Amino acid sequence: MHQVKRSPLADQAAELLLERIRSGEWELGQKLPGETTLAPQLGVGRSTVREAIRQLAGRGVLSSRQGAGVFLVALDAPEEWDAVLRRADLVSVIEARIAIEAEAAALAAERRTPSDLRAIRRALDDRAAHRSEVEAHVDADTRFHRSIVAAAHNPVLGELFDGFTPRMRQAMVEMLRLRGGFGDEADHGAHERLAERVAARDAAGAALESRTHLGAMKAALA
Amino acid sequence: MHQVKRSPLADQAAELLLERIRSGEWELGQKLPGETTLAPQLGVGRSTVREAIRQLAGRGVLSSRQGAGVFLVALDAPEEWDAVLRRADLVSVIEARIAIEAEAAALAAERRTPSDLRAIRRALDDRAAHRSEVEAHVDADTRFHRSIVAAAHNPVLGELFDGFTPRMRQAMVEMLRLRGGFGDEADHGAHERLAERVAARDAAGAALESRTHLGAMKAALA
DNA sequence: ACCTCTCTACTTGTCTGAGGAGTCGTGCTA
DNA sequence: TAGCACGACTCCTCAGACAAGTAGAGAGGT
Numbered sequence: 494m495h496q497v498k499r500s501p502l503a504d505q506a507a508e509l510l511l512e513r514i515r516s517g518e519w520e521l522g523q524k525l526p527g528e529t530t531l532a533p534q535l536g537v538g539r540s541t542v543r544e545a546i547r548q549l550a551g552r553g554v555l556s557s558r559q560g561a562g563v564f565l566v567a568l569d570a571p572e573e574w575d576a577v578l579r580r581a582d583l584v585s586v587i588e589a590r591i592a593i594e595a596e597a598a599a600l601a602a603e604r605r606t607p608s609d610l611r612a613i614r615r616a617l618d619d620r621a622a623h624r625s626e627v628e629a630h631v632d633a634d635t636r637f638h639r640s641i642v643a644a645a646h647n648p649v650l651g652e653l654f655d656g657f658t659p660r661m662r663q664a665m666v667e668m669l670r671l672r673g674g675f676g677d678e679a680d681h682g683a684h685e686r687l688a689e690r691v692a693a694r695d696a697a698g699a700a701l702e703s704r705t706h707l708g709a710m711k712a713a714l715a
Numbered sequence: 716m717h718q719v720k721r722s723p724l725a726d727q728a729a730e731l732l733l734e735r736i737r738s739g740e741w742e743l744g745q746k747l748p749g750e751t752t753l754a755p756q757l758g759v760g761r762s763t764v765r766e767a768i769r770q771l772a773g774r775g776v777l778s779s780r781q782g783a784g785v786f787l788v789a790l791d792a793p794e795e796w797d798a799v800l801r802r803a804d805l806v807s808v809i810e811a812r813i814a815i816e817a818e819a820a821a822l823a824a825e826r827r828t829p830s831d832l833r834a835i836r837r838a839l840d841d842r843a844a845h846r847s848e849v850e851a852h853v854d855a856d857t858r859f860h861r862s863i864v865a866a867a868h869n870p871v872l873g874e875l876f877d878g879f880t881p882r883m884r885q886a887m888v889e890m891l892r893l894r895g896g897f898g899d900e901a902d903h904g905a906h907e908r909l910a911e912r913v914a915a916r917d918a919a920g921a922a923l924e925s926r927t928h929l930g931a932m933k934a935a936l937a
Numbered sequence: 938a939c940c941t942c943t944c945t946a947c948t949t950g951t952c953t954g955a956g957g958a959g960t961c962g963t964g965c966t967a
Numbered sequence: 968t969a970g971c972a973c974g975a976c977t978c979c980t981c982a983g984a985c986a987a988g989t990a991g992a993g994a995g996g997t
Contacts, residue, residue, distance in 0.1 A: 592817070
């Protein structure tokens with residue numbers, strides 16, 4: 494089941510322009526064709542092509558000067574990490590999160606301190622306490638998973654997890670609104686088992702729990 | 716004689732919006748007022764406010780969904796990814812790379828196309844051909860690992876891997892100069908086994924090969 | 938009481954036409 | 968030759984109209 498990607502014309506036009514820029518069609522600092530020329534070329538109206546140009550201007554690729562034209566100021570935007578996440582398919586994001594979190598769970602099982610363990614247990618209780626409201630539950634859930642990642646004592650993994658958070662939060666809130674069923678006993682049990690594996694210093698077990706739990710979420714969201 | 720900076724209204728509107736966003740007027744993920752409401756507030760036409768929104772969308776601050784509204788997806792362009800990697804110690808980077816690459820290897824085993832396989836084999840041969848010069852070998856090695864990640868068909872994992880590349884390259888070159896022994900038969904065999912597991916669609920085996928290989932590198936670098 | 942379906946109001950998306958404002962090259966003039 | 972006026976071209980802004988999509992209210996059936 495291949496979900497068709499329906500994106501606004503302006504976005505498509507921006508992407509098309511970016512491709513032509515990447516292909517080296519115009520020199521750096523050179524003037525691009527005018528809006529009135531570009532619009533028929535891309536098969537869109539003038540205002541649409543203007544919005545596409547604005548979008549690329551916001552990313553620092555183009556710059557337009559009234560009366561003069563539109564100029565190329567950078568061959569390619571230094572692909573921002575957030576932009577990648579925002580554009581990416583949700584399944585891809587979850588797969589990446591599985592990679593990060595399963596590894597973090599294994600490392601957490603090896604390295605967790607008593608203080609880490611207390612924080613994890615506190616987050617687990619807090620998560621159980623917020624089962625009624627959707628957003629509060631999602632945030633509490635995120636805090637629990639964050640506490641696991643924090644126990645891995647790896648700043649890179651932590652930063653990666655934080656990068657995923659906004660995108661995941663949005664998706665999870667949407668999913669829980671549509672169909673509930675993630676605040677139930679089975680879900681809570683999975684989290685309890687994960688915390689238990691970390692406490693028992695069982696790296697393989699912690700990774701497995703994390704992987705299966707997130708795998709179920711991936712199946713639900715896909 | 717102060718040169719007055721006359722900027723387009725759309726730019727001014729974007730800047731004004733960004734200030735209101737920074738001031739915390741809207742929650743993260745919340746819906747902003749509609750274009751028709753915003754336009755009179757800012758004293759510009761609707762098309763102008765649209766261009767301002769597009770500009771901020773290009774910067775990753777806003778995101779608009781037809782029929783629903785304009786939503787705040789980031790308070791501002793956050794900390795750049797490169798800085799995190801530069802600051803982090805090498806062991807953390809490798810651990811993160813293990814997480815990414817093991818998962819990618821498993822996915823690659825499931826999803827690789829014949830074309831992917833050809834690229835992997837070509838990269839493997841190329842890697843074997845560059846055993847004498849250190850830098851050429853490291854680059855060829857990187858290309859091989861990249862071909863595995865590419866076969867996973869997950870843009871997020873790919874982008875993450877590319878982010879690691881510069882930092883890893885530097886460390887590997889240094890290590891190979893100090894003590895060689897990564898261009899030998901045993902090392903090449905590990906890569907051959909990984910490619911073979913991917914070709915055989917053995918997800919668990921591919922992940923394990925990747926993990927052990929990178930684990931050895933982590934031990935050598937630590 | 939609950940679930941589902943439809944319909945309506947609202948929102949963003951796109952196009953068109955018009956006129957304003959700025960820039961730059963051309964050719965005329967002194 | 969130097970300076971200047973003009974005109975063609977460009978981006979900038981607005982207004983209006985309609986299409987496309989979303990979300991919530993309300994009717995109807997179970």
